[in-house]
Amino acid sequence: MTRTDRVLRVLIATDTYPPDVNGAGYFTHRLAEGLAGRGHRVHVICPSDHGDPYVAVNNGVTEHRLRSAPIPLQESMRMAVPLGIGGHTARLVARLDPDVVHVQSHFPVSRTALRRGRAAGVPVVFTNHFMPENLYAHAHLPQGAHTVAGSIAWRDMVRVAAAADHVTAPTPRAARLLREKGFARVVEAISCGIDLERFHPREGERATARARFGLPDRDTIVFVGRLDVEKRIDDTIRALARVAPEHDAQLVLAGTGQRERELRALAAELGIADRVSFLGFVPDEDLPLVFATGDVFAIAGVAELQSIATLEAMSSGLPVLAADAMALPHLVEEGRNGFLFPPGGVDVLADRLRTVLGPGDRRRAMGEASREMALRHDHHRSLERFESVYASLGAPAPLRLERVVAA
Known part of the structure; x- marks a missing residue:
């Protein structure tokens, strides 16, 4: 036992x-x-x-x-x-x-x-x-x-x-x-x-997962967690706005929180309301499908003592873009499974998004490295x-x- x-x-x-x-x-x-x-x-x-x-x-x-x-x-x-x-x-x-x-x-x-x-x-x-x-x-x-x-x-x-x-x-x-x-x-x-058996790569299920949540079939940045101040999701939305004119990408937010109304208003102000999807509360049993919709996981928060959601994204085979703060650097090997960016560094995050959302081979290799690193957890x-x-x-x-x- x-x-x-x-x-x-x-x-x-x-x-x-x-x-x-x-x-x-x-x-x-x-x-x-x-x-x-x-x-x-x-x-x-x-x-x-x-x-x-x-x-x-x-x-x-x-x-x-x-x-x-x-x-x-x-x-x-x-x-x-x-x-x-x-x-x-x-x-x-x-x-x-x-x-x-x-x-x-x-x-x-x-x-x-x-x-x-x-x-x-x-x-x-x-x-x-x-x-x-x-x-x-x-x-x-x-x-x-x-x-x-x-x-x-x-x-x-x-x-x-x-x-x-x-x-x-x-x-x-x-x-x-x-x-x-x-x-x-x-x-x-x-x-x-994390449960490595529940959270595993599902690349073959991507189209089905996106359809399940009513998402367009385009390159997808995922975040799972509370929509609260310390998560700094506004940084990710601003980075997407910088990338959107040249790249057909979207941001999927799974979670609820105090800042949802402000974040919706920010997306509208930046002209990307149609590129940011708020899924609201997603039951734990459906979270593997949320990660399956994504091409990359982005987390801009500065108060993570580990970040279970980031680990689950890694286990699901997603590259990670993370703020260089608190424990998040433990989960990113620069250039191998993703990239770090300075807290509040919207321009750097946008550049990293351009890199990861580029050629599929690099993205795929980073996702495989994420999965390998997640096995330690x-x-x-x-x-x-x-x-x-x-x-x-x-x-x-x-x-x-x-x-x-x-x-």
Whole structure:
């Protein structure tokens, strides 16, 4: 079944879980279902998706949904109502007697589970998905408050993470960032992982996929993700406008977000409204078809700790054009599977689009290289590594402590 010798009881705590639309929620969902699929007993504690608390079992995972409320001006997530979280979580930990508690952030549900797990003597794993840019966008903070708010948030996150037995991040860059922000212990980089069997090259299905979404049959740039400020999708739209007079290309955006209206207006202002398609929310089961519509994946965001969507695009055999920021450079080998461009570098991005949307042989070779690179991120490997971490923390406390502080 697994590399462990026993069935593990795992309690995962997260402040975002599907149907929330974001990378942390998707990762947590796939981690939970992946562990359950490997025979472990998995419970998730998270905000309710409609307000009222309830318990449900989905694909072998028991979801303990906490009472929740809408987040002002944020349609894609809800937050747990703080009142009663502590007592409910303590009772849940006592009843489930988990082998490990795995928390996904320093926000209320996760930090409460960490605290209650520690109080009960249960080992705790902390995985960081946080970037302050996400906070700025969701909280609608004014530009002048970003530096102070970011500093406060990082200090709080480092303080919460310090109480965990083992800390992970999705990439070496994300792990290094934690240390740069003052976290004094070792941070292990474990990829979020992707399903290589679901996301694979489908060049023969391109025409069918485009017809499925009502798209013209022309060279296609794809982006999958939230249409929010930190994703900088306006840069990609502006780059397309520079390329459009000389190249029959289009941009396909799969996702929803706060900036959709502005992005539609920008495309119209630049005279390319007919070249930008907004697919809205696309169910997870249909995402492989979205990637099948594309010739290249472009991501201009500057707050990616890994970018699951980029990995899925690579696994689907697409070249990648990515901003040279945060963890995205880990996913691009310049000239081999794509190109990097400076954040905000619209002219450079346009030039890279001209190159990739040029002769088909080069594009095809880059797509093959993307697929080869994506093989390193098989989600089965990620699941195995988390299993090993959980099992190691089940060792006697002195040995567990030694492993945590080792270099």
